Amino acid sequence: MSLRELAERARARLPEVAKGDRNGALLAMARLLEARWEEVREANEQDLEAAQKAGLPKAKLDRLRLDERTRKDLVAGLKEIAALPDPLFRLEGLAKRPNGLRVGRMRVPLGLIGFIYESRPGATVEAVSVALKAGNAMLLRGGKEAFQSNQALVALWKEALKEAGLPEEAVSLAPTTDREAVLEMCRLELLDLLIPRGGEELIRLVQKEARVPVLAHAKGVxxxxxxxxxxxxxxxxxxxxxxxxxxxxxxxxxxxxxxxxxxxxxxxxxxxxxxxxxxxxxxxxxxxxxxxxxxxxxxxxxxxxxxxxxxxxxxxxxxxxxxxxxxxxxxxxxxxxxxxxxxxxxxxxxxxxxxxxxxxxxxxxNDGFQLGLGAEIGISTSKLHAYGPMGVLELTTLKWVALGEGQERT
Amino acid sequence: MSLRELAERARARLPEVAKGDRNGALLAMARLLEARWEEVREANEQDLEAAQKAGLPKAKLDRLRLDERTRKDLVAGLKEIAALPDPLFRLEGLAKRPNGLRVGRMRVPLGLIGFIYESRPGATVEAVSVALKAGNAMLLRGGKEAFQSNQALVALWKEALKEAGLPEEAVSLAPTTDREAVLEMCRLELLDLLIPRGGEELIRLVQKEARVPVLAHAKGVxxxxxxxxxxxxxxxxxxxxxxxxxxxxxxxxxxxxxxxxxxxxxxxxxxxxxxxxxxxxxxxxxxxxxxxxxxxxxxxxxxxxxxxxxxxxxxxxxxxxxxxxxxxxxxxxxxxxxxxxxxxxxxxxxxxxxxxxxxxxxxxxNDGFQLGLGAEIGISTSKLHAYGPMGVLELTTLKWVALGEGQERT
Missing domain, CATH: 3.40.309.10 (Aldehyde Dehydrogenase; Chain A, domain 2)
Structure with a gap:
């Protein structure tokens, strides 16, 4: 399926993601990582073998490897995020205007988030869990080296979503990992936000090509x-x-x-x-x-x-x-x-x-846990919307809501 | 001077804008609009004559006209914004972490804002006043029809800034009004934010071409x-x-x-x-x-x-x-x-x-005053950072601040 089709299918199900049992999906994923880790490990072995053959340096192989410790960390992270208070549909600052109109802001998901990453396959669990907690759907484009691992993890996500009664279209992996997939994401006006996380070259490419809002996670000098x-x-x-x-x-x-x-x-x-x-x-x-x-x-x-x-x-x-x-x-x-x-x-x-x-x-x-936000999807160096660690709240937005009794403008 | 030079000069003076007597500049502008209205009116007459010759429809001529009522509204608006509480450098949510580190968020200006508008020349006063209150510098690209009026108003802004001891580089008008100026703004990576306000075609062009963050103010269906x-x-x-x-x-x-x-x-x-x-x-x-x-x-x-x-x-x-x-x-x-x-x-x-x-x-x-925000620069239909009327607060950002006593990460 093309990226556009994946995005369209995700968009059509957005209200169900926001209203569904998102915590249930996070906990189901935690259980599946325990019960079906073998599948993930096997996929990861394939990635590691291919990377070794391609002569990747040891540091990169280490980043690619999913071991017992990674599993434990991922499971613990999922449970922690599930336990966080639900951010959605809260009405903030509801105030009464002189004409009796009650106005305030309601916290809602951003919608469909594109995530382009080059890093460890663990991000496929961590980033999705933060986005999903905030009621968003996610379209992932991971790195070439981790493709098998990412596929295995996304397959588990889809099962977890199904178990919790959420649409499995809420999490998808781009079918290819080439540069073309990055450019396609950049031009996909169906995205509410595009988050690139990786090297300088990737960030610059996305900033140049994107036609949707971008929150860049750039280098730290x-x-x-x-x-x-x-x-x-x-x-x-x-x-x-x-x-x-x-x-x-x-x-x-x-x-x-x-x-x-x-x-x-x-x-x-x-x-x-x-x-x-x-x-x-x-x-x-x-x-x-x-x-x-x-x-x-x-x-x-x-x-x-x-x-x-x-x-x-x-x-x-x-x-x-x-x-x-x-x-x-x-x-x-x-x-x-x-x-x-x-x-x-x-x-x-x-x-x-x-x-x-x-x-x-x-x-x-400069880290979500250290600053008291909890899990994060990365650290934004963009000044708009979220400057610093992006946790669950940073993946939501506030829309205005007005409760009236027939008020007209005079 | 080229757009890039104007932007560089503005950037170099950003700390002075944030720390200077911004309210003083707003009040000076209010006084200058009273004292030197004749200059603005004459420039506006030139615009109106040219527009009439070009056969602009009456509705558009009306929008272009700066009359006594506009002047009064602009002056009143400036005074109102000057009277608003200062949003800058407040520390929000300062909390003590288990290691004793105090962390919170400080409200700071966005920096240099590009504003592309096609509308009434009054926007040259209103938009700048909101941006300046929030400590930002502004690079303006107004419509062709209003060029003389906009020039006259920006000249008064520069005087108002000088009177208040602020750098006059903080407000500048693009030297041309053609499409090229729009594209140049889109590619000016010195901008912290680009706000396009106008017809659908303009918005779409900016969203496609921009390499900087954009908050679009699109049509209302x-x-x-x-x-x-x-x-x-x-x-x-x-x-x-x-x-x-x-x-x-x-x-x-x-x-x-x-x-x-x-x-x-x-x-x-x-x-x-x-x-x-x-x-x-x-x-x-x-x-x-x-x-x-x-x-x-x-x-x-x-x-x-x-x-x-x-x-x-x-x-x-x-x-x-x-x-x-x-x-x-x-x-x-x-x-x-x-x-x-x-x-x-x-x-x-x-x-x-x-x-x-x-x-x-x-x-x-759906209006800044009606929702209790006060003056606004427009209504954002972008979901990130500001969704709805953009007032003074929406033109600032929150950066993280940590106050320590030598804390290290363990």
Missing amino acids: NHLYVDERADLMMALRLALNGKTQRPAVCNALEAVLVHEKVAEAFLPLLEEAMRAKGVELRACPRALPLLKEAVPAKEEEWDREYLDLVLRVKVVEGLEEALQHIARYGSRHTEAICTEDPRTAWRFLEEVDASLVLWNASTRF | NHLYVDERADLMMALRLALNGKTQRPAVCNALEAVLVHEKVAEAFLPLLEEAMRAKGVELRACPRALPLLKEAVPAKEEEWDREYLDLVLRVKVVEGLEEALQHIARYGSRHTEAICTEDPRTAWRFLEEVDASLVLWNASTRF
């Missing part, structure tokens, strides 16, 4: 600014946590900006601590003489997301230069300041344009 | 569904108010759907009342025999916005068919039901996908 009034020991811990606690994720730290007045004291400490963790430093001309083994950072490198044990270091004249650097090279994902001066901190918090701005805390906190 | 349990006298009043109180606006009524059980009683009443107001009826095959002078509605007509004294009438089997008709032909703008049955009403309220859904009230209430 995240900075820590170490102010002249920073607690340097705290700054050191935050830099280490940001860079090394899990380097391959989008909220990891990519660059440290250091106030010139503390550069001499801070940079040798930073180098020693980072070296002990195997982190390579790339530095600006002012930082280089203060470091023993750093290499010069190239100009074209400053907006790069390494996702690896590499850290850029730059000495700045002060807050002003730090703000300018972040505005120019940052990716509006996560930005942090370390300072004991509240005035400097608040200026940073107010002026930096990023989905999360932190004062004296690690960039690694 | 609005229905009133008269249920079998409707108070028919109320239904009649709502239909008349929706269609005739101001036919040329987007929240006017375009079609009435009537339950078959009340069609025989209701349609003759409707025809008589509408005829008295000079409204032409176009009807479905089932409605035709119940009407004296109606003409058949053509199939391709059902999704049309007349903006005129023309009304479509259709007999439906019941709620189900009404919902399906609205889903197919509606434009997600404004939809109303007239019924005394709360069960039917709530199903309509929940299931109809439109920016405002009304029960026993006129579609004409």
Whole structure:
């Protein structure tokens, strides 16, 4: 079936998804993952074999693998989301107007969401569960390497939906994984939202081609600014946590900006601590003489997301230069300041344009669970609708509702 | 100066706009409209003369005209917006996480907004005032017919900004009004948001070409569904108010759907009342025999916005068919039901996908002031970020903020 047909069939069933037993479907999926894991594992084996033959690097094979631990995490996640309060059809802020008309906003699903992802097949369970909780249908286009795994998981979703009395058309996988499928999604005006999650090239392609609303989940070029009034020991811990606690994720730290007045004291400490963790430093001309083994950072490198044990270091004249650097090279994902001066901190918090701005805390906190939202479908770096982690509420919208007794406009 | 240069200059000054005396600029503009109205009027005269020579119909000339009443309305609007509470930099929902990290959301401007409009030159004052109150800069591309008027008004805006100590780069008018300027705006990745307001063709062009987020303000193909349990006298009043109180606006009524059980009683009443107001009826095959002078509605007509004294009438089997008709032909703008049955009403309220859904009230209430938002920049029919009237809050976004004491992720 073509993408368009899949989308049309999903659209026709949207009210049933919103009104049906969505939690029942989530719990049925949890049971099916337990009972029929063998099917998923076998499909995953096929993907892994093909990927090995194609010579995929070990890191990518690891991301592709669905093991016992993944199963447990997925099942636990489904149960957790099922237990969350239902967001739909609540009326917010119902107020009475002078003419007696009662007006408020009702929370409703976005509708049909297109999800283009390149990542781990586990996302096929996680992303759908968040979207479904919010009453949406979902059209998935996963990565080539995970195609068999994704098919097996979507087959289970369809069974789970059926078990709960929901239309199985609510979750579908695009029949192909080529670039053409991405372009087709971009032009499918039947989508209420398109979420691309993946590499820079994919995001840029979708932003250029899409004729439907897009919430991009782009790279995280995240900075820590170490102010002249920073607690340097705290700054050191935050830099280490940001860079090394899990380097391959989008909220990891990519660059440290250091106030010139503390550069001499801070940079040798930073180098020693980072070296002990195997982190390579790339530095600006002012930082280089203060470091023993750093290499010069190239100009074209400053907006790069390494996702690896590499850290850029730059000495700045002060807050002003730090703000300018972040505005120019940052990716509006996560930005942090370390300072004991509240005035400097608040200026940073107010002026930096990023989905999360932190004062004296690690960039690694930009995450749905850490911020108290619960499960998320990714972290939006788009400013509209949802800026930051997208949880269940971010996959709904508010429409206006008016309850009258015959009111006319005069 | 090119659009790109104007946008770059505006972007560079965004923090100053957000932090500056925005209310001061609004009040200065109000004073300048009083003191220097002559300049605006002269520019408007040039536009009117050219339009007359070009043979524009009278309705369009009326829309183009800036008279004393417009001036008064614009001045009053500016003062009203200046008096609204400031939306920026408020921290919402600051909560303490188990690790002591305080997280919340801070309201900040969207940034640089592109506004493409074809309408009355008064929009040059109204739209900018809402955007500026919310701390945004604005790049305008107005219609050809109003170019002199728009230039005069933007010149006053620049003076008002200067008087209040704000950068005059915050408001600019595109140097040309051709289609090329629209396409250039669509591709200007420096924009945080692009708002097209105008005819269907313009909206579709922008949605197709834009590489930045778009909130479309599309046509209103609005229905009133008269249920079998409707108070028919109320239904009649709502239909008349929706269609005739101001036919040329987007929240006017375009079609009435009537339950078959009340069609025989209701349609003759409707025809008589509408005829008295000079409204032409176009009807479905089932409605035709119940009407004296109606003409058949053509199939391709059902999704049309007349903006005129023309009304479509259709007999439906019941709620189900009404919902399906609205889903197919509606434009997600404004939809109303007239019924005394709360069960039917709530199903309509929940299931109809439109920016405002009304029960026993006129579609004409889809308006920022009527819903209690105050001034608006238009009515969004996009589901993301803002669905319905876009006031000051809808032109801001919420970013996450975290206040820590050295917290690291474990």
